[in-house]
Amino acid sequence: MFYKTSYLATGGCSNHQGILGVGTKQYFVSEADYLKSLKILDFLLNKKTYDEVIKFCEKNNINKSIFDTLVEHNLIVKENLYVEKKDDLNFKNKLYFHALGLNGNALAKEFADTTFVIVGCGGIGNFISFAIGSLSPRKIELIDGDKIEKSNLNRQFLFTENDIGKYKVDVLKKNLVERNNKLSISEYKEYVSKEVLHNIFEQNKKNKTLVILSGDSFSALSLTAKACVKSEIPFLNIGYLNDISAIGPFYIPGISSCPFCHNALSISDDISSGHNESKILEDRINANNEAPSSFTNNALAASMGMADIIEFLSHNYERINSLNKRFGINSATFEKYVLEVNRDRKCEICSHGE
Ligand SMILES: [Zn+2]
CATH class of the missing domain: 3.90.930.70 (Outer Surface Protein A; domain 3)
Structure with missing residues:
Protein backbone atom coordinates (compact mmCIF):
# COMPACT_ATOMS: atom_id res chain seq x y z
CA MET A 1 0.00 0.00 0.00
CA TYR A 82 -5.19 6.68 -6.55
CA VAL A 83 -6.18 7.95 -10.00
CA GLU A 84 -3.51 7.77 -12.70
CA LYS A 85 -3.07 11.09 -14.53
CA LYS A 86 -3.88 10.28 -18.16
CA ASP A 87 -5.29 12.22 -21.08
CA ASP A 88 -8.42 10.07 -21.24
CA LEU A 89 -12.17 10.54 -20.66
CA ASN A 90 -12.13 9.08 -17.15
CA PHE A 91 -9.29 11.01 -15.49
CA LYS A 92 -11.29 14.13 -14.54
CA ASN A 93 -14.44 12.12 -13.75
CA LYS A 94 -12.50 9.92 -11.31
CA LEU A 95 -10.91 12.99 -9.71
CA TYR A 96 -14.38 14.49 -9.23
CA PHE A 97 -15.58 11.26 -7.61
CA HIS A 98 -12.57 11.37 -5.29
CA ALA A 99 -13.49 14.96 -4.32
CA LEU A 100 -16.93 13.57 -3.34
CA GLY A 101 -15.18 11.04 -1.11
CA LEU A 102 -16.01 8.16 -3.48
CA ASN A 103 -13.76 5.47 -4.94
CA GLY A 104 -13.38 6.59 -8.58
CA ASN A 105 -11.92 3.27 -9.73
CA ALA A 106 -14.75 1.20 -8.20
CA LEU A 107 -17.36 3.60 -9.57
CA ALA A 108 -15.89 3.46 -13.09
CA LYS A 109 -16.29 -0.32 -12.90
CA GLU A 110 -19.95 0.04 -11.84
CA PHE A 111 -20.61 2.21 -14.90
CA ALA A 112 -18.79 -0.33 -17.09
CA ASP A 113 -21.14 -3.07 -15.77
CA THR A 114 -24.43 -1.14 -16.13
CA THR A 115 -26.85 -0.70 -19.04
CA PHE A 116 -28.59 2.70 -19.07
CA VAL A 117 -32.01 2.94 -20.71
CA ILE A 118 -32.71 6.58 -21.60
CA VAL A 119 -36.39 7.20 -22.29
CA GLY A 120 -36.74 10.59 -24.01
CA CYS A 121 -33.85 12.14 -25.95
CA GLY A 122 -34.72 15.86 -25.72
CA GLY A 123 -32.97 18.43 -23.53
CA ILE A 124 -32.50 16.31 -20.42
CA GLY A 125 -31.86 13.23 -22.58
CA ASN A 126 -29.03 15.12 -24.35
CA PHE A 127 -27.36 16.20 -21.10
CA ILE A 128 -27.79 12.90 -19.27
CA SER A 129 -26.68 10.68 -22.18
CA PHE A 130 -23.64 12.93 -22.70
CA ALA A 131 -22.73 12.59 -18.99
CA ILE A 132 -23.27 8.83 -18.93
CA GLY A 133 -21.51 8.37 -22.28
CA SER A 134 -18.38 10.03 -20.85
CA LEU A 135 -18.29 7.33 -18.15
CA SER A 136 -18.02 4.39 -20.59
CA PRO A 137 -21.10 2.39 -19.49
CA ARG A 138 -21.70 -1.20 -20.55
CA LYS A 139 -24.46 -0.09 -22.92
CA ILE A 140 -26.85 2.80 -23.65
CA GLU A 141 -30.38 2.21 -25.00
CA LEU A 142 -31.96 5.37 -26.48
CA ILE A 143 -35.76 5.51 -26.90
CA ASP A 144 -37.54 8.43 -28.65
CA GLY A 145 -39.84 8.67 -31.68
CA ASP A 146 -39.30 12.44 -32.11
CA LYS A 147 -37.50 14.15 -34.96
CA ILE A 148 -35.34 17.24 -34.40
CA GLU A 149 -37.01 20.67 -34.73
CA LYS A 150 -35.42 24.10 -34.75
CA SER A 151 -37.05 25.02 -31.40
CA ASN A 152 -35.11 22.12 -29.79
CA LEU A 153 -31.74 23.73 -30.49
CA ASN A 154 -31.87 26.15 -27.51
CA ARG A 155 -30.99 23.25 -25.17
CA GLN A 156 -30.54 20.00 -27.10
CA PHE A 157 -26.88 20.82 -27.51
CA LEU A 158 -25.78 17.70 -29.40
CA PHE A 159 -28.04 18.66 -32.35
CA THR A 160 -27.37 21.30 -35.05
CA GLU A 161 -29.39 23.01 -37.80
CA ASN A 162 -28.12 20.35 -40.22
CA ASP A 163 -29.92 17.71 -38.11
CA ILE A 164 -33.44 19.21 -38.36
CA GLY A 165 -35.91 16.54 -39.53
CA LYS A 166 -33.68 13.62 -38.49
CA TYR A 167 -34.55 11.18 -35.69
CA LYS A 168 -33.17 12.37 -32.33
CA VAL A 169 -31.94 8.88 -31.40
CA ASP A 170 -29.90 8.58 -34.63
CA VAL A 171 -28.15 11.94 -34.23
CA LEU A 172 -27.61 11.45 -30.49
CA LYS A 173 -26.03 8.03 -31.05
CA LYS A 174 -23.70 9.41 -33.75
CA ASN A 175 -22.58 12.33 -31.57
CA LEU A 176 -22.07 10.23 -28.43
CA VAL A 177 -19.92 7.72 -30.33
CA GLU A 178 -17.86 10.56 -31.84
CA ARG A 179 -17.00 11.58 -28.26
CA ASN A 180 -16.34 8.05 -26.97
CA ASN A 181 -15.74 5.47 -29.68
CA LYS A 182 -15.96 2.57 -27.20
CA LEU A 183 -19.68 3.15 -26.60
CA SER A 184 -22.23 0.48 -27.40
CA ILE A 185 -25.58 2.14 -28.20
CA SER A 186 -28.91 0.80 -29.47
CA GLU A 187 -31.51 3.24 -30.74
CA TYR A 188 -35.31 2.85 -30.88
CA LYS A 189 -37.14 5.28 -33.20
CA GLU A 190 -40.43 4.94 -31.36
CA TYR A 191 -42.19 6.27 -28.28
CA VAL A 192 -41.78 4.27 -25.10
CA SER A 193 -44.10 1.28 -24.71
CA LYS A 194 -44.38 -1.79 -22.51
CA GLU A 195 -43.17 -3.88 -25.44
CA VAL A 196 -39.95 -1.96 -26.14
CA LEU A 197 -39.05 -1.88 -22.43
CA HIS A 198 -39.82 -5.59 -22.09
CA ASN A 199 -37.52 -6.40 -25.05
CA ILE A 200 -34.69 -4.29 -23.61
CA PHE A 201 -35.08 -5.84 -20.14
CA GLU A 202 -35.01 -9.34 -21.69
CA GLN A 203 -31.81 -8.57 -23.62
CA ASN A 204 -30.15 -7.16 -20.50
CA LYS A 205 -31.51 -9.54 -17.89
CA LYS A 206 -28.04 -10.76 -16.90
CA ASN A 207 -26.78 -7.18 -16.44
CA LYS A 208 -27.38 -4.33 -14.05
CA THR A 209 -29.86 -1.95 -15.66
CA LEU A 210 -31.00 1.57 -14.75
CA VAL A 211 -33.90 3.33 -16.48
CA ILE A 212 -33.88 7.13 -16.75
CA LEU A 213 -37.07 8.82 -17.92
CA SER A 214 -37.06 12.40 -19.14
CA GLY A 215 -40.29 12.36 -21.11
CA ASP A 216 -42.86 15.05 -20.36
CA SER A 217 -46.10 13.05 -20.47
CA PHE A 218 -47.96 11.38 -17.62
CA SER A 219 -48.60 8.32 -19.76
CA ALA A 220 -44.85 7.82 -20.45
CA LEU A 221 -44.10 8.15 -16.73
CA SER A 222 -46.94 5.83 -15.81
CA LEU A 223 -46.10 3.00 -18.20
CA THR A 224 -42.31 3.27 -17.69
CA ALA A 225 -42.64 3.22 -13.89
CA LYS A 226 -45.03 0.25 -14.02
CA ALA A 227 -42.75 -1.72 -16.38
CA CYS A 228 -39.70 -1.04 -14.17
CA VAL A 229 -41.48 -2.04 -10.95
CA LYS A 230 -42.83 -5.21 -12.59
CA SER A 231 -39.35 -6.24 -13.79
CA GLU A 232 -37.64 -4.95 -10.61
CA ILE A 233 -35.45 -2.49 -12.50
CA PRO A 234 -34.26 0.68 -10.72
CA PHE A 235 -35.76 3.81 -12.18
CA LEU A 236 -35.31 7.60 -11.95
CA ASN A 237 -37.62 10.26 -13.35
CA ILE A 238 -35.81 13.52 -14.24
CA GLY A 239 -37.84 16.55 -15.29
CA TYR A 240 -39.03 20.03 -14.53
CA LEU A 241 -42.26 21.78 -13.68
CA ASN A 242 -41.77 25.12 -15.47
CA ASP A 243 -39.17 26.86 -13.23
CA ILE A 244 -38.67 23.95 -10.81
CA SER A 245 -36.21 21.23 -11.83
CA ALA A 246 -37.40 18.04 -10.16
CA ILE A 247 -36.26 14.42 -9.83
CA GLY A 248 -37.47 11.25 -8.13
CA PRO A 249 -38.57 9.37 -6.24
CA PHE A 250 -35.57 7.16 -7.11
CA TYR A 251 -37.09 3.69 -7.24
CA ILE A 252 -34.78 0.90 -6.02
CA PRO A 253 -36.60 -2.47 -5.94
CA GLY A 254 -37.29 -3.64 -2.38
CA ILE A 255 -35.62 -0.55 -0.90
CA SER A 256 -37.42 2.67 -1.79
CA SER A 257 -40.80 4.05 -2.83
CA CYS A 258 -42.04 4.09 -6.42
CA PRO A 259 -43.79 7.08 -8.06
CA PHE A 260 -47.17 5.44 -7.32
CA CYS A 261 -46.71 5.03 -3.55
CA HIS A 262 -49.48 6.88 -1.62
CA ASN A 263 -50.43 8.38 -5.02
CA ALA A 264 -48.01 11.16 -4.00
CA LEU A 265 -47.48 12.41 -7.56
CA SER A 266 -51.19 12.15 -8.44
CA ILE A 267 -50.31 9.96 -11.42
CA SER A 268 -53.35 8.66 -13.21
CA ASP A 269 -54.10 7.93 -16.85
CA ASP A 270 -57.07 10.26 -16.56
CA ILE A 271 -56.22 13.06 -14.16
CA SER A 272 -59.39 15.06 -14.73
CA SER A 273 -62.52 14.67 -12.64
CA GLY A 274 -64.39 17.87 -13.51
CA HIS A 275 -67.90 18.05 -15.00
CA ASN A 276 -68.50 18.25 -18.75
CA GLU A 277 -68.03 21.96 -19.43
CA SER A 278 -64.88 22.13 -17.31
CA LYS A 279 -63.55 19.03 -19.03
CA ILE A 280 -64.02 20.52 -22.52
CA LEU A 281 -62.34 23.80 -21.56
CA GLU A 282 -59.59 22.03 -19.65
CA ASP A 283 -58.78 19.88 -22.70
CA ARG A 284 -58.60 23.00 -24.87
CA ILE A 285 -56.32 24.84 -22.42
CA ASN A 286 -54.07 21.82 -21.92
CA ALA A 287 -53.81 21.26 -25.69
CA ASN A 288 -52.49 24.83 -25.89
CA ASN A 289 -49.84 24.17 -23.21
CA GLU A 290 -46.12 24.23 -24.08
CA ALA A 291 -43.32 23.32 -21.65
CA PRO A 292 -40.89 26.27 -21.14
CA SER A 293 -37.83 24.11 -21.86
CA SER A 294 -34.64 26.10 -21.57
CA PHE A 295 -30.99 25.58 -20.71
CA THR A 296 -31.26 26.32 -16.97
CA ASN A 297 -34.24 24.11 -16.01
CA ASN A 298 -33.04 21.25 -18.25
CA ALA A 299 -29.32 21.31 -17.37
CA LEU A 300 -30.05 21.72 -13.64
CA ALA A 301 -32.46 18.75 -13.61
CA ALA A 302 -29.94 16.60 -15.52
CA SER A 303 -27.16 17.55 -13.06
CA MET A 304 -29.39 16.73 -10.06
CA GLY A 305 -30.25 13.37 -11.63
CA MET A 306 -26.61 12.59 -12.41
CA ALA A 307 -25.57 13.40 -8.81
CA ASP A 308 -28.08 10.84 -7.47
CA ILE A 309 -27.13 8.24 -10.12
CA ILE A 310 -23.49 8.50 -8.95
CA GLU A 311 -24.52 7.84 -5.33
CA PHE A 312 -26.81 4.99 -6.45
CA LEU A 313 -23.98 3.27 -8.33
CA SER A 314 -21.71 3.82 -5.30
CA HIS A 315 -24.34 1.98 -3.18
CA ASN A 316 -24.57 5.05 -0.91
CA TYR A 317 -28.35 4.91 -0.80
CA GLU A 318 -28.51 7.19 2.26
CA ARG A 319 -26.84 9.94 0.19
CA ILE A 320 -29.40 9.81 -2.66
CA ASN A 321 -31.33 13.11 -2.41
CA SER A 322 -34.40 11.72 -4.18
CA LEU A 323 -34.65 8.43 -2.24
CA ASN A 324 -38.25 8.24 -0.93
CA LYS A 325 -38.63 11.87 -2.04
CA ARG A 326 -39.56 14.02 -4.96
CA PHE A 327 -36.78 16.61 -4.90
CA GLY A 328 -36.95 20.00 -6.63
CA ILE A 329 -34.79 23.11 -7.01
CA ASN A 330 -36.10 26.45 -8.29
CA SER A 331 -33.97 27.13 -11.38
CA ALA A 332 -33.98 30.90 -10.70
CA THR A 333 -33.81 31.27 -6.88
CA PHE A 334 -32.22 27.85 -6.03
CA GLU A 335 -34.96 27.35 -3.41
CA LYS A 336 -35.32 23.68 -2.49
CA TYR A 337 -38.65 21.78 -2.48
CA VAL A 338 -38.99 18.32 -0.95
CA LEU A 339 -42.07 16.09 -1.13
CA GLU A 340 -41.68 13.01 1.08
CA VAL A 341 -42.88 9.84 -0.68
CA ASN A 342 -42.59 7.05 1.87
CA ARG A 343 -42.87 3.42 0.85
CA ASP A 344 -46.50 2.40 0.68
CA ARG A 345 -46.91 -1.20 1.91
CA LYS A 346 -50.30 -1.23 0.19
CA CYS A 347 -49.03 0.31 -3.08
CA GLU A 348 -50.89 -1.34 -5.99
CA ILE A 349 -47.73 -1.20 -8.11
CA CYS A 350 -44.69 -1.99 -5.93
CA SER A 351 -45.92 -3.82 -2.81
CA HIS A 352 -46.33 -7.26 -4.44
CA GLY A 353 -44.93 -10.17 -2.47
CA GLU A 354 -44.45 -8.20 0.76
ZN1 LIG B 1 -45.14 2.02 -4.88
Whole structure:
Protein backbone atom coordinates (compact mmCIF):
# COMPACT_ATOMS: atom_id res chain seq x y z
CA MET A 1 0.00 0.00 0.00
CA PHE A 2 1.48 3.34 -1.03
CA TYR A 3 0.46 6.93 -0.32
CA LYS A 4 0.72 9.85 -2.72
CA THR A 5 -0.26 13.52 -2.81
CA SER A 6 -3.63 13.83 -4.53
CA TYR A 7 -4.18 16.02 -7.58
CA LEU A 8 -6.85 17.68 -5.40
CA ALA A 9 -4.21 19.10 -3.02
CA THR A 10 -3.88 22.90 -2.90
CA GLY A 11 -2.58 25.36 -0.30
CA GLY A 12 -2.90 29.06 0.44
CA CYS A 13 -2.28 31.51 3.29
CA SER A 14 -4.45 34.26 4.75
CA ASN A 15 -4.33 36.23 8.06
CA HIS A 16 -1.55 34.03 9.49
CA GLN A 17 -3.57 30.88 8.81
CA GLY A 18 -2.92 28.10 6.36
CA ILE A 19 -5.78 26.98 4.09
CA LEU A 20 -5.60 23.45 2.73
CA GLY A 21 -7.81 22.12 -0.08
CA VAL A 22 -10.96 23.64 -1.55
CA GLY A 23 -14.65 22.73 -1.43
CA THR A 24 -16.36 20.95 1.47
CA LYS A 25 -13.09 19.28 2.54
CA GLN A 26 -11.21 22.60 2.94
CA TYR A 27 -9.69 23.25 6.38
CA PHE A 28 -7.61 25.83 8.25
CA VAL A 29 -4.39 25.27 10.24
CA SER A 30 -1.82 27.36 12.14
CA GLU A 31 1.17 28.71 10.20
CA ALA A 32 3.44 26.12 11.88
CA ASP A 33 1.17 23.20 10.96
CA TYR A 34 0.70 24.64 7.47
CA LEU A 35 4.45 24.39 6.81
CA LYS A 36 4.53 20.83 8.19
CA SER A 37 1.53 19.87 6.01
CA LEU A 38 3.24 21.29 2.92
CA LYS A 39 6.42 19.33 3.77
CA ILE A 40 4.47 16.06 3.84
CA LEU A 41 2.61 16.92 0.61
CA ASP A 42 5.93 17.75 -1.06
CA PHE A 43 7.50 14.50 0.20
CA LEU A 44 4.54 12.55 -1.22
CA LEU A 45 4.63 14.08 -4.70
CA ASN A 46 6.34 10.75 -5.37
CA LYS A 47 4.58 7.72 -3.90
CA LYS A 48 5.88 6.32 -0.59
CA THR A 49 5.05 3.44 1.73
CA TYR A 50 3.44 4.01 5.12
CA ASP A 51 6.75 3.22 6.89
CA GLU A 52 8.56 5.82 4.79
CA VAL A 53 5.93 8.41 5.74
CA ILE A 54 6.30 7.61 9.46
CA LYS A 55 10.10 7.88 9.28
CA PHE A 56 9.82 11.20 7.42
CA CYS A 57 7.45 12.59 10.08
CA GLU A 58 9.74 11.49 12.94
CA LYS A 59 12.85 12.94 11.28
CA ASN A 60 11.13 16.30 10.65
CA ASN A 61 9.41 16.46 14.04
CA ILE A 62 5.94 16.32 12.45
CA ASN A 63 3.04 14.87 14.45
CA LYS A 64 1.45 11.92 12.63
CA SER A 65 -2.00 13.48 13.14
CA ILE A 66 -1.05 16.10 10.52
CA PHE A 67 -0.58 13.29 7.99
CA ASP A 68 -3.86 11.63 9.05
CA THR A 69 -5.74 14.92 8.60
CA LEU A 70 -4.34 15.32 5.08
CA VAL A 71 -5.55 11.79 4.22
CA GLU A 72 -8.96 12.44 5.77
CA HIS A 73 -9.41 15.57 3.62
CA ASN A 74 -8.47 13.82 0.34
CA LEU A 75 -5.18 15.73 -0.05
CA ILE A 76 -3.19 12.52 0.29
CA VAL A 77 -4.54 9.42 -1.39
CA LYS A 78 -4.08 5.72 -0.64
CA GLU A 79 -3.08 3.31 -3.39
CA ASN A 80 -6.58 1.84 -3.90
CA LEU A 81 -8.06 5.32 -4.47
CA TYR A 82 -5.19 6.68 -6.55
CA VAL A 83 -6.18 7.95 -10.00
CA GLU A 84 -3.51 7.77 -12.70
CA LYS A 85 -3.07 11.09 -14.53
CA LYS A 86 -3.88 10.28 -18.16
CA ASP A 87 -5.29 12.22 -21.08
CA ASP A 88 -8.42 10.07 -21.24
CA LEU A 89 -12.17 10.54 -20.66
CA ASN A 90 -12.13 9.08 -17.15
CA PHE A 91 -9.29 11.01 -15.49
CA LYS A 92 -11.29 14.13 -14.54
CA ASN A 93 -14.44 12.12 -13.75
CA LYS A 94 -12.50 9.92 -11.31
CA LEU A 95 -10.91 12.99 -9.71
CA TYR A 96 -14.38 14.49 -9.23
CA PHE A 97 -15.58 11.26 -7.61
CA HIS A 98 -12.57 11.37 -5.29
CA ALA A 99 -13.49 14.96 -4.32
CA LEU A 100 -16.93 13.57 -3.34
CA GLY A 101 -15.18 11.04 -1.11
CA LEU A 102 -16.01 8.16 -3.48
CA ASN A 103 -13.76 5.47 -4.94
CA GLY A 104 -13.38 6.59 -8.58
CA ASN A 105 -11.92 3.27 -9.73
CA ALA A 106 -14.75 1.20 -8.20
CA LEU A 107 -17.36 3.60 -9.57
CA ALA A 108 -15.89 3.46 -13.09
CA LYS A 109 -16.29 -0.32 -12.90
CA GLU A 110 -19.95 0.04 -11.84
CA PHE A 111 -20.61 2.21 -14.90
CA ALA A 112 -18.79 -0.33 -17.09
CA ASP A 113 -21.14 -3.07 -15.77
CA THR A 114 -24.43 -1.14 -16.13
CA THR A 115 -26.85 -0.70 -19.04
CA PHE A 116 -28.59 2.70 -19.07
CA VAL A 117 -32.01 2.94 -20.71
CA ILE A 118 -32.71 6.58 -21.60
CA VAL A 119 -36.39 7.20 -22.29
CA GLY A 120 -36.74 10.59 -24.01
CA CYS A 121 -33.85 12.14 -25.95
CA GLY A 122 -34.72 15.86 -25.72
CA GLY A 123 -32.97 18.43 -23.53
CA ILE A 124 -32.50 16.31 -20.42
CA GLY A 125 -31.86 13.23 -22.58
CA ASN A 126 -29.03 15.12 -24.35
CA PHE A 127 -27.36 16.20 -21.10
CA ILE A 128 -27.79 12.90 -19.27
CA SER A 129 -26.68 10.68 -22.18
CA PHE A 130 -23.64 12.93 -22.70
CA ALA A 131 -22.73 12.59 -18.99
CA ILE A 132 -23.27 8.83 -18.93
CA GLY A 133 -21.51 8.37 -22.28
CA SER A 134 -18.38 10.03 -20.85
CA LEU A 135 -18.29 7.33 -18.15
CA SER A 136 -18.02 4.39 -20.59
CA PRO A 137 -21.10 2.39 -19.49
CA ARG A 138 -21.70 -1.20 -20.55
CA LYS A 139 -24.46 -0.09 -22.92
CA ILE A 140 -26.85 2.80 -23.65
CA GLU A 141 -30.38 2.21 -25.00
CA LEU A 142 -31.96 5.37 -26.48
CA ILE A 143 -35.76 5.51 -26.90
CA ASP A 144 -37.54 8.43 -28.65
CA GLY A 145 -39.84 8.67 -31.68
CA ASP A 146 -39.30 12.44 -32.11
CA LYS A 147 -37.50 14.15 -34.96
CA ILE A 148 -35.34 17.24 -34.40
CA GLU A 149 -37.01 20.67 -34.73
CA LYS A 150 -35.42 24.10 -34.75
CA SER A 151 -37.05 25.02 -31.40
CA ASN A 152 -35.11 22.12 -29.79
CA LEU A 153 -31.74 23.73 -30.49
CA ASN A 154 -31.87 26.15 -27.51
CA ARG A 155 -30.99 23.25 -25.17
CA GLN A 156 -30.54 20.00 -27.10
CA PHE A 157 -26.88 20.82 -27.51
CA LEU A 158 -25.78 17.70 -29.40
CA PHE A 159 -28.04 18.66 -32.35
CA THR A 160 -27.37 21.30 -35.05
CA GLU A 161 -29.39 23.01 -37.80
CA ASN A 162 -28.12 20.35 -40.22
CA ASP A 163 -29.92 17.71 -38.11
CA ILE A 164 -33.44 19.21 -38.36
CA GLY A 165 -35.91 16.54 -39.53
CA LYS A 166 -33.68 13.62 -38.49
CA TYR A 167 -34.55 11.18 -35.69
CA LYS A 168 -33.17 12.37 -32.33
CA VAL A 169 -31.94 8.88 -31.40
CA ASP A 170 -29.90 8.58 -34.63
CA VAL A 171 -28.15 11.94 -34.23
CA LEU A 172 -27.61 11.45 -30.49
CA LYS A 173 -26.03 8.03 -31.05
CA LYS A 174 -23.70 9.41 -33.75
CA ASN A 175 -22.58 12.33 -31.57
CA LEU A 176 -22.07 10.23 -28.43
CA VAL A 177 -19.92 7.72 -30.33
CA GLU A 178 -17.86 10.56 -31.84
CA ARG A 179 -17.00 11.58 -28.26
CA ASN A 180 -16.34 8.05 -26.97
CA ASN A 181 -15.74 5.47 -29.68
CA LYS A 182 -15.96 2.57 -27.20
CA LEU A 183 -19.68 3.15 -26.60
CA SER A 184 -22.23 0.48 -27.40
CA ILE A 185 -25.58 2.14 -28.20
CA SER A 186 -28.91 0.80 -29.47
CA GLU A 187 -31.51 3.24 -30.74
CA TYR A 188 -35.31 2.85 -30.88
CA LYS A 189 -37.14 5.28 -33.20
CA GLU A 190 -40.43 4.94 -31.36
CA TYR A 191 -42.19 6.27 -28.28
CA VAL A 192 -41.78 4.27 -25.10
CA SER A 193 -44.10 1.28 -24.71
CA LYS A 194 -44.38 -1.79 -22.51
CA GLU A 195 -43.17 -3.88 -25.44
CA VAL A 196 -39.95 -1.96 -26.14
CA LEU A 197 -39.05 -1.88 -22.43
CA HIS A 198 -39.82 -5.59 -22.09
CA ASN A 199 -37.52 -6.40 -25.05
CA ILE A 200 -34.69 -4.29 -23.61
CA PHE A 201 -35.08 -5.84 -20.14
CA GLU A 202 -35.01 -9.34 -21.69
CA GLN A 203 -31.81 -8.57 -23.62
CA ASN A 204 -30.15 -7.16 -20.50
CA LYS A 205 -31.51 -9.54 -17.89
CA LYS A 206 -28.04 -10.76 -16.90
CA ASN A 207 -26.78 -7.18 -16.44
CA LYS A 208 -27.38 -4.33 -14.05
CA THR A 209 -29.86 -1.95 -15.66
CA LEU A 210 -31.00 1.57 -14.75
CA VAL A 211 -33.90 3.33 -16.48
CA ILE A 212 -33.88 7.13 -16.75
CA LEU A 213 -37.07 8.82 -17.92
CA SER A 214 -37.06 12.40 -19.14
CA GLY A 215 -40.29 12.36 -21.11
CA ASP A 216 -42.86 15.05 -20.36
CA SER A 217 -46.10 13.05 -20.47
CA PHE A 218 -47.96 11.38 -17.62
CA SER A 219 -48.60 8.32 -19.76
CA ALA A 220 -44.85 7.82 -20.45
CA LEU A 221 -44.10 8.15 -16.73
CA SER A 222 -46.94 5.83 -15.81
CA LEU A 223 -46.10 3.00 -18.20
CA THR A 224 -42.31 3.27 -17.69
CA ALA A 225 -42.64 3.22 -13.89
CA LYS A 226 -45.03 0.25 -14.02
CA ALA A 227 -42.75 -1.72 -16.38
CA CYS A 228 -39.70 -1.04 -14.17
CA VAL A 229 -41.48 -2.04 -10.95
CA LYS A 230 -42.83 -5.21 -12.59
CA SER A 231 -39.35 -6.24 -13.79
CA GLU A 232 -37.64 -4.95 -10.61
CA ILE A 233 -35.45 -2.49 -12.50
CA PRO A 234 -34.26 0.68 -10.72
CA PHE A 235 -35.76 3.81 -12.18
CA LEU A 236 -35.31 7.60 -11.95
CA ASN A 237 -37.62 10.26 -13.35
CA ILE A 238 -35.81 13.52 -14.24
CA GLY A 239 -37.84 16.55 -15.29
CA TYR A 240 -39.03 20.03 -14.53
CA LEU A 241 -42.26 21.78 -13.68
CA ASN A 242 -41.77 25.12 -15.47
CA ASP A 243 -39.17 26.86 -13.23
CA ILE A 244 -38.67 23.95 -10.81
CA SER A 245 -36.21 21.23 -11.83
CA ALA A 246 -37.40 18.04 -10.16
CA ILE A 247 -36.26 14.42 -9.83
CA GLY A 248 -37.47 11.25 -8.13
CA PRO A 249 -38.57 9.37 -6.24
CA PHE A 250 -35.57 7.16 -7.11
CA TYR A 251 -37.09 3.69 -7.24
CA ILE A 252 -34.78 0.90 -6.02
CA PRO A 253 -36.60 -2.47 -5.94
CA GLY A 254 -37.29 -3.64 -2.38
CA ILE A 255 -35.62 -0.55 -0.90
CA SER A 256 -37.42 2.67 -1.79
CA SER A 257 -40.80 4.05 -2.83
CA CYS A 258 -42.04 4.09 -6.42
CA PRO A 259 -43.79 7.08 -8.06
CA PHE A 260 -47.17 5.44 -7.32
CA CYS A 261 -46.71 5.03 -3.55
CA HIS A 262 -49.48 6.88 -1.62
CA ASN A 263 -50.43 8.38 -5.02
CA ALA A 264 -48.01 11.16 -4.00
CA LEU A 265 -47.48 12.41 -7.56
CA SER A 266 -51.19 12.15 -8.44
CA ILE A 267 -50.31 9.96 -11.42
CA SER A 268 -53.35 8.66 -13.21
CA ASP A 269 -54.10 7.93 -16.85
CA ASP A 270 -57.07 10.26 -16.56
CA ILE A 271 -56.22 13.06 -14.16
CA SER A 272 -59.39 15.06 -14.73
CA SER A 273 -62.52 14.67 -12.64
CA GLY A 274 -64.39 17.87 -13.51
CA HIS A 275 -67.90 18.05 -15.00
CA ASN A 276 -68.50 18.25 -18.75
CA GLU A 277 -68.03 21.96 -19.43
CA SER A 278 -64.88 22.13 -17.31
CA LYS A 279 -63.55 19.03 -19.03
CA ILE A 280 -64.02 20.52 -22.52
CA LEU A 281 -62.34 23.80 -21.56
CA GLU A 282 -59.59 22.03 -19.65
CA ASP A 283 -58.78 19.88 -22.70
CA ARG A 284 -58.60 23.00 -24.87
CA ILE A 285 -56.32 24.84 -22.42
CA ASN A 286 -54.07 21.82 -21.92
CA ALA A 287 -53.81 21.26 -25.69
CA ASN A 288 -52.49 24.83 -25.89
CA ASN A 289 -49.84 24.17 -23.21
CA GLU A 290 -46.12 24.23 -24.08
CA ALA A 291 -43.32 23.32 -21.65
CA PRO A 292 -40.89 26.27 -21.14
CA SER A 293 -37.83 24.11 -21.86
CA SER A 294 -34.64 26.10 -21.57
CA PHE A 295 -30.99 25.58 -20.71
CA THR A 296 -31.26 26.32 -16.97
CA ASN A 297 -34.24 24.11 -16.01
CA ASN A 298 -33.04 21.25 -18.25
CA ALA A 299 -29.32 21.31 -17.37
CA LEU A 300 -30.05 21.72 -13.64
CA ALA A 301 -32.46 18.75 -13.61
CA ALA A 302 -29.94 16.60 -15.52
CA SER A 303 -27.16 17.55 -13.06
CA MET A 304 -29.39 16.73 -10.06
CA GLY A 305 -30.25 13.37 -11.63
CA MET A 306 -26.61 12.59 -12.41
CA ALA A 307 -25.57 13.40 -8.81
CA ASP A 308 -28.08 10.84 -7.47
CA ILE A 309 -27.13 8.24 -10.12
CA ILE A 310 -23.49 8.50 -8.95
CA GLU A 311 -24.52 7.84 -5.33
CA PHE A 312 -26.81 4.99 -6.45
CA LEU A 313 -23.98 3.27 -8.33
CA SER A 314 -21.71 3.82 -5.30
CA HIS A 315 -24.34 1.98 -3.18
CA ASN A 316 -24.57 5.05 -0.91
CA TYR A 317 -28.35 4.91 -0.80
CA GLU A 318 -28.51 7.19 2.26
CA ARG A 319 -26.84 9.94 0.19
CA ILE A 320 -29.40 9.81 -2.66
CA ASN A 321 -31.33 13.11 -2.41
CA SER A 322 -34.40 11.72 -4.18
CA LEU A 323 -34.65 8.43 -2.24
CA ASN A 324 -38.25 8.24 -0.93
CA LYS A 325 -38.63 11.87 -2.04
CA ARG A 326 -39.56 14.02 -4.96
CA PHE A 327 -36.78 16.61 -4.90
CA GLY A 328 -36.95 20.00 -6.63
CA ILE A 329 -34.79 23.11 -7.01
CA ASN A 330 -36.10 26.45 -8.29
CA SER A 331 -33.97 27.13 -11.38
CA ALA A 332 -33.98 30.90 -10.70
CA THR A 333 -33.81 31.27 -6.88
CA PHE A 334 -32.22 27.85 -6.03
CA GLU A 335 -34.96 27.35 -3.41
CA LYS A 336 -35.32 23.68 -2.49
CA TYR A 337 -38.65 21.78 -2.48
CA VAL A 338 -38.99 18.32 -0.95
CA LEU A 339 -42.07 16.09 -1.13
CA GLU A 340 -41.68 13.01 1.08
CA VAL A 341 -42.88 9.84 -0.68
CA ASN A 342 -42.59 7.05 1.87
CA ARG A 343 -42.87 3.42 0.85
CA ASP A 344 -46.50 2.40 0.68
CA ARG A 345 -46.91 -1.20 1.91
CA LYS A 346 -50.30 -1.23 0.19
CA CYS A 347 -49.03 0.31 -3.08
CA GLU A 348 -50.89 -1.34 -5.99
CA ILE A 349 -47.73 -1.20 -8.11
CA CYS A 350 -44.69 -1.99 -5.93
CA SER A 351 -45.92 -3.82 -2.81
CA HIS A 352 -46.33 -7.26 -4.44
CA GLY A 353 -44.93 -10.17 -2.47
CA GLU A 354 -44.45 -8.20 0.76
ZN1 LIG B 1 -45.14 2.02 -4.88
